[in-house]
Amino acid sequence: MKRNNGITLIALVVTIIILLILAGVSITMFSGKGIFARAQSGAEKWKQGEEIENSTIASLIDGFDSEEQKLQLVSPTITIVGESDKNQQVFANDVQVKIIGNNMPVVKSLHYLVDGAEAKSDTEIQNNQTFSLSAAGRITIKAYSVGWDNQKSAFAEREIIISKAPPEYAVIEITGDTEVQSLPTTVKAKVTHISEYNDIDISNCKYVINNSGDDVGTDKANYTNTFTSNGEEIDVTINGVGNYFLHVLSTNLAGQSTETKKTISSYANYHTHIGDATHGGACYQTPNYHQHVDACYSKTYHKHTSSCNATATCTVTYSRSSASYGPTKCASCGASGTKSGTTYYYYENHSSCGQGKVKYDTRTKWNCTNCGAKASAPAAKSGSTTHSYDTGGYKCGKTTSTVESSTIICGKDGQIESYSLSCGKDENTVDSYTISY
Ligand SMILES: [Zn+2]
Ligand SMILES: [Zn+2]
Ligand SMILES: [Zn+2]
Numbered sequence: 001m002k003r004n005n006g007i008t009l010i011a012l013v014v015t016i017i018i019l020l021i022l023a024g025v026s027i028t029m030f031s032g033k034g035i036f037a038r039a040q041s042g043a044e045k046w047k048q049g050e051e052i053e054n055s056t057i058a059s060l061i062d063g064f065d066s067e068e069q070k071l072q073l074v075s076p077t078i079t080i081v082g083e084s085d086k087n088q089q090v091f092a093n094d095v096q097v098k099i100i101g102n103n104m105p106v107v108k109s110l111h112y113l114v115d116g117a118e119a120k121s122d123t124e125i126q127n128n129q130t131f132s133l134s135a136a137g138r139i140t141i142k143a144y145s146v147g148w149d150n151q152k153s154a155f156a157e158r159e160i161i162i163s164k165a166p167p168e169y170a171v172i173e174i175t176g177d178t179e180v181q182s183l184p185t186t187v188k189a190k191v192t193h194i195s196e197y198n199d200i201d202i203s204n205c206k207y208v209i210n211n212s213g214d215d216v217g218t219d220k221a222n223y224t225n226t227f228t229s230n231g232e233e234i235d236v237t238i239n240g241v242g243n244y245f246l247h248v249l250s251t252n253l254a255g256q257s258t259e260t261k262k263t264i265s266s267y268a269n270y271h272t273h274i275g276d277a278t279h280g281g282a283c284y285q286t287p288n289y290h291q292h293v294d295a296c297y298s299k300t301y302h303k304h305t306s307s308c309n310a311t312a313t314c315t316v317t318y319s320r321s322s323a324s325y326g327p328t329k330c331a332s333c334g335a336s337g338t339k340s341g342t343t344y345y346y347y348e349n350h351s352s353c354g355q356g357k358v359k360y361d362t363r364t365k366w367n368c369t370n371c372g373a374k375a376s377a378p379a380a381k382s383g384s385t386t387h388s389y390d391t392g393g394y395k396c397g398k399t400t401s402t403v404e405s406s407t408i409i410c411g412k413d414g415q416i417e418s419y420s421l422s423c424g425k426d427e428n429t430v431d432s433y434t435i436s437y
């Protein structure tokens, strides 16, 4: 503050204000305090406002001198006590808000309105005075000045976000196949960070996918992946059977973080045979046809006939043997001891038929030395003959066990009796993988 020669600052201000009131403000000031009292009060307030620049005064004087008689009131400034203006976020139970009037000497009163969690109001407030906000949420504060001419300034407006808790959670919506034929597979996870009373700081929201259900915590360094937008859809790859955990760290502009986990599981569905061996179908498609057994047949066995008999040729040759006798009594002359002779025995000799040596005739030759009577015996047959005979074997090549004909009597010829597995799988075969989330 500079002091002008010969005149005190307070006197100058009083003078200025009186001039302003008399010249620029409509003449509606006949109630309440007198002009001097108001001027004095304004001066005191001005004196207290050390931050008012001399230039403000200059502009006020300019306003006074101009043809435009209405002063252009500047809106008050809304300040959050103890907080920078960096992000308009505070984390406190009780927030102090200060209203600072601009071009104060011509301001008759300052007002503020709270629009938000707290009830609307229109409250007059002293310059540089603070009031407190205790509710959480997005709160709009408006402030305006009323000049001595009852003109209202434009609203100053400021949104204050009062954070009392970290981000609530992230909503993780998984979409993708719930059953796949093979792994790996990929599902989509749409991640929406929720913070009712905060602005999400997406650049500090992160995630990591692992196989542990343990909390990763709120240390950002433990998260490997970043988001580019709230509500981003990220890929989660399921490499094999097991549990996969998507850990999401949601962070607000106040730097507070909350972890949200989502479990995605995959497990194998092993093959189970369906259908049945009796009725077939499904896994059982290979028919097993009836196999005839002995009992299925009525059989006729071979009976040998004469034509079955095997024959062979036997060669018959002839021979004879002889034995001498006498002398004995001659039957012709009756003399005794005068007849002598030889008895011959005739044989057939079979070479192979089994009859062997067969005697077939006996003849005698003799003579009598008394009467001269005599008889001669023929010579043995010469040459040979043959005859056919049964060998006792069979030329048919069959036996009585030989089946001449058989008839199926089971009635099951070509009939399917059961079905065998045809799926080519067993209980270790994985049919599919279920992805659950
Ligand atoms: Zn099967
Ligand atoms: Zn049969
Ligand atoms: Zn036979």
Ligand SMILES: [Zn+2]
Pocket (backbone or CB within 6 Å): 314, 315, 316, 350, 351, 352, 353, 354, 355, 387
């Ligand atoms: Zn013979």
Ligand SMILES: [Zn+2]
Pocket (backbone or CB within 6 Å): 330, 331, 332, 333, 334, 335, 338, 368, 369, 370, 371, 372, 373
């Ligand atoms: Zn005789």
